[in-house]
Every structure is written in structure tokens, then in C-alpha cells.
Amino acid sequence: MxxxxxxxxxxxxxxxxxxxxxxxxxxxxxxxxxxxxxxPSWSGAVPPALLQYGRSEGEPELRAAVSDSLRALGVDAPPERVMILSGSQQGIDLTAKLFVDPGTTVAVEYPTYLAALQVLRFYGAEFADIATSALERVPLGYVVPTFANPTGACMSETERDRLAETCLRTGTAVFEDDPYRELAYEPCDRTPIVARMVGGTWIYQGSFSKTFAPGLRLGYLAASEDLFEHLVAIKQATDLHSSRLSQRIVFDAITDPGWxxxxxxxxxxxxxxxxxxxxxxxxxxxxxxxxxxxxxxxxxxxxxxxxxxxxxxxxxxxxxxxxxxxxxxxxxxxxxxxxxxxxxxxxxxxxxxxxxxxxxxxxxxxx
CATH class of the missing domain: 3.90.1150.10 (Aspartate Aminotransferase, domain 1)
Structure with missing residues (x-):
């Protein structure tokens, strides 16, 4: 059945x-x-246009704001390759749909984010340790390099360089999940791994849940040119688009001078x-x-x-x-x-x- x-x-x-x-x-x-x-607390009138269907990729103003912040980190993420998500969990699901068939090997950290394991297992993934695997014939590597969930660890500059070089050499796509990077209490190299992936295949994902409001269910991703349109098509088949009202609330917050x-x-x-x-x-x-x-x-x-x-x-x-x-x-x-x-x-x-x-x-x- x-x-x-x-x-x-x-x-x-x-x-x-x-x-x-x-x-x-x-x-x-x-x-x-x-x-x-x-x-935060929030109140305000809702423009009628925000109650209409919207673009699958997200509101142009919010995509541009996210693009600006990512490019400041060295990530090749023009607005046309930024997508707003219905929570970062959706980004994991879209990526799994794109890469994973039953038996597909995904390289991950040991241990790693529980909800990512749940999604990847659902699509039939098998796992290899990204720290020890040669990554030959491994199509996807999933990492939370900055203040990792669950360990709280932060990858060093050397570790980030090594992983980027290995993935560029093997053709493994890097999926960098980075929801905690703003919550830094001590010095740590937080330069995204994908900023080192010029010419490679990658997805970078962030979230507004940890720095603003998890109940809005809003995140974002950027991806290399060879992946982005596929991810958009999968999102169109998943939920059409993310909440336009949530996007307006987040845009107003992150572009406010007090942010x-x-x-x-x-x-x-x-x-x-x-x-x-x-x-x-x-x-x-x-x-x-x-x-x-x-x-x-x-x-x-x-x-x-x-x-x-x-x-x-x-x-x-x-x-x-x-x-x-x-x-x-x-x-x-x-x-x-x-x-x-x-x-x-x-x-x-x-x-x-x-x-x-x-x-x-x-x-x-x-x-």
C-alpha cells in the first residue's frame, strides 16, 4: 500500500x-x-500582495539581501542563485531528492545532525565518514563545519581547505549547512568551505531560525550553477514557494539599521x-x-x-x-x-x- x-x-x-x-x-x-x-515582537499591516502566490525562488528583495551577505563571505552567490526555503530542513530534503537513490553513499561527520540523517535515510542513503573517506565515487558530502550540531565543534582553516581540495579533486558535491555561524562566542575560522570551491559543485544553506524567529520557518540556500535550477524545479514540486509574509517580516528585520x-x-x-x-x-x-x-x-x-x-x-x-x-x-x-x-x-x-x-x-x- x-x-x-x-x-x-x-x-x-x-x-x-x-x-x-x-x-x-x-x-x-x-x-x-x-x-x-x-x-522579536512584530506587528504591522499586511500588504494584500503578500497574500498572493509568489516565486518559487523567493522574494527578489530578500534574495538580494541574502546574496549581499554571502558574497561578503566570499561565496559565489548572485541573487539569481539564491533560493528562500520553508525552513532549512527543506534544503536537506531538496538536496536528498536531487542526489540520493537507495544505496547512494553520502559522506557525513560522525556524529552529525540527527534530522539530516532522518531525511537521508528516508531516501535510502548509506553513510561514510567524511573525515576518513577518500570520497572517490561519493556524490555528496554533508557537513556542519561551524559550531556543529551536535558537537559544537568548529572546523579549522586547515580542515576546511583540505575538504574543499578533496571535493574539487573527486567531484563530490559539498552541502554546507551553516545555521549557527552568527552565534560565535570565541574566535574560530568561519569562512565557508564553499568559498574555497571555485569551479566545484556545492550547496550552502543558512537559516533565520537561530538569529530571528524559528516559527516563521524560513531559511535559504545558494548553489553552484550546475545545481541551482534542478533545486528550484524540485521545490516547485514540493511547496510552490515559501511564505511571502514570513519573507517580508525577515527582510524588514535583517535590513533594519538595528540588525x-x-x-x-x-x-x-x-x-x-x-x-x-x-x-x-x-x-x-x-x-x-x-x-x-x-x-x-x-x-x-x-x-x-x-x-x-x-x-x-x-x-x-x-x-x-x-x-x-x-x-x-x-x-x-x-x-x-x-x-x-x-x-x-x-x-x-x-x-x-x-x-x-x-x-x-x-x-x-x-x-
Missing amino acids: FSQRIDGLRPSPIRSILNVIERPGMVSFAGGLPATDAL PARLAGLVSFYRSRRDAFEGSLRRHFDGLATWDTPPGGLFYWLRLQRPIDTRTLLADAIENRVAFMPGEEFSPGQPDIGTMRLNFSHASADDTERGLRTLARILARAS
């Missing part, structure tokens, strides 16, 4: 966990939710939350886990001193009003036992202290 793809479809564990975070008193370290206090100050304030706000989270981790997780302080983004990646499958602890944590993401879910292959991803952006300092104290108690009991 259903397509063969449905046999391998699994519900997203992140979405399942997020269903419980609105329970009274729940502290969530699970999803990559921005702080509610950091979200740079908003970004600077957001970085300061999240740096403070990261630092508070670090302090609570040191108080409660010393001896239970190891971690690196993330130089940007929204996540801590913890490795437990004892390799407990953290999926077995989730029900107990939720019962005690704490949500987190088991690290095992981010593995492209065999689960990496004894890891967890913790979001530091959403919970207040008081909730963080209470939540980490509770989570540490659960881990200690399981150990």
Missing part, C-alpha cells in the same frame, strides 16, 4: 521529546530552541547562558562526563566516563522534569554509546542549575 521508503521511516526523537517540554516545570536541554526572551546591534546583543546573551551552563556542568558533572566548551552555537556534547546508553535514561529524566537528547541518536552507523547533547540556549540559569543537578543524580544512580 505504501512506498518502500516508509519501511525505513522512523519518527524524529527530537520532535517526540519536544512534545513534552511544555509540561509545567520541565527543563529542556533537548532541542536547539532559541531563548523565548530573545525572540547588527541585535546580532551583537544576541551573541552576548547566549555567551552568558553558555558560561552559566559551563559553571553548572562543572559543579554537577565533574567525574561523570567530559566535554569541550563550545566556541559558538547552541550545544554541549558530553561523553560519559562510563559508557551508559543514554537512551535508557530518557524516560527517567522526563519523569523528573528534565529533557535532553541522547547522543546515540546522532550516529550515522553503530551508536556511539555514552554520549549526550545538551542545549544551553533555552533554559534560564536557575532552570539550568536545577536541571543539570537532577540529570547528574540520574546518571550517578545509573552508574
Whole structure:
């Protein structure tokens, strides 16, 4: 009755966990939710034209604004090769539809973004480690090089150069997912890998969810000339176009003279939350886990001193009003036992202290 793809479809564990975070008193370290206090307020009249159908590629003014920002980073992204997405998750889906058949190998980081794995598996992808694979006969490489999800790591200049050179040599298309680049708390090379891909095949994707408002469901991509029209055609067959009203709201925000100050304030706000989270981790997780302080983004990646499958602890944590993401879910292959991803952006300092104290108690009991 259903397509063969449905046999391998699994519900997203992140979405399942997020269903419980609105329970009274729940502290969530699970999803990559921005702080509610950091979200903008907006009001205004809606021009009638924005309620009409629009272009699949997106509103010209917003595409031009995105183009300007990407070209300032060295990316070959004129406005005619910029597309507005209905959330960056759509960009992953469009790319998978373009490249992946059952059995297609996709090179990814180990671990990598859970929702990307979900989409790629849905279309039948198999996985190789992009750090160790020679990339011969690998059509697509997916990376989150800047403040990676889930690890928070940032690729060095040497690592970015090496990956770009390898993909240019092998003809592997690079899909660079870059939603966190603005949230930098420490120095890190954030020059896009695709800026090093002159003459190569690439897709670069960003999002307005982490710096503005995730509920608007708006992202963007740019692509090399050989890919862009194919991606537009796939989007036309998917949703026709992204919300024109959302696009107007975002355009007004990012072209406002106060936008740079908003970004600077957001970085300061999240740096403070990261630092508070670090302090609570040191108080409660010393001896239970190891971690690196993330130089940007929204996540801590913890490795437990004892390799407990953290999926077995989730029900107990939720019962005690704490949500987190088991690290095992981010593995492209065999689960990496004894890891967890913790979001530091959403919970207040008081909730963080209470939540980490509770989570540490659960881990200690399981150990």
C-alpha cells in the first residue's frame, strides 16, 4: 500500500521529546530552541500582495539581501542563485531528492545532525565518514563545519581547505549547512568551505531560525550553477514557494539599521547562558562526563566516563522534569554509546542549575 521508503521511516526523537517540554516545570536541554526572551515582537499591516502566490525562488528583495551577505563571505552567490526555503530542513530534503537513490553513499561527520540523517535515510542513503573517506565515487558530502550540531565543534582553516581540495579533486558535491555561524562566542575560522570551491559543485544553506524567529520557518540556500535550477524545479514540486509574509517580516528585520546591534546583543546573551551552563556542568558533572566548551552555537556534547546508553535514561529524566537528547541518536552507523547533547540556549540559569543537578543524580544512580 505504501512506498518502500516508509519501511525505513522512523519518527524524529527530537520532535517526540519536544512534545513534552511544555509540561509545567520541565527543563529542556533537548532541542536547539532559541531563548523565548530573545525572540522579536512584530506587528504591522499586511500588504494584500503578500497574500498572493509568489516565486518559487523567493522574494527578489530578500534574495538580494541574502546574496549581499554571502558574497561578503566570499561565496559565489548572485541573487539569481539564491533560493528562500520553508525552513532549512527543506534544503536537506531538496538536496536528498536531487542526489540520493537507495544505496547512494553520502559522506557525513560522525556524529552529525540527527534530522539530516532522518531525511537521508528516508531516501535510502548509506553513510561514510567524511573525515576518513577518500570520497572517490561519493556524490555528496554533508557537513556542519561551524559550531556543529551536535558537537559544537568548529572546523579549522586547515580542515576546511583540505575538504574543499578533496571535493574539487573527486567531484563530490559539498552541502554546507551553516545555521549557527552568527552565534560565535570565541574566535574560530568561519569562512565557508564553499568559498574555497571555485569551479566545484556545492550547496550552502543558512537559516533565520537561530538569529530571528524559528516559527516563521524560513531559511535559504545558494548553489553552484550546475545545481541551482534542478533545486528550484524540485521545490516547485514540493511547496510552490515559501511564505511571502514570513519573507517580508525577515527582510524588514535583517535590513533594519538595528540588525547588527541585535546580532551583537544576541551573541552576548547566549555567551552568558553558555558560561552559566559551563559553571553548572562543572559543579554537577565533574567525574561523570567530559566535554569541550563550545566556541559558538547552541550545544554541549558530553561523553560519559562510563559508557551508559543514554537512551535508557530518557524516560527517567522526563519523569523528573528534565529533557535532553541522547547522543546515540546522532550516529550515522553503530551508536556511539555514552554520549549526550545538551542545549544551553533555552533554559534560564536557575532552570539550568536545577536541571543539570537532577540529570547528574540520574546518571550517578545509573552508574
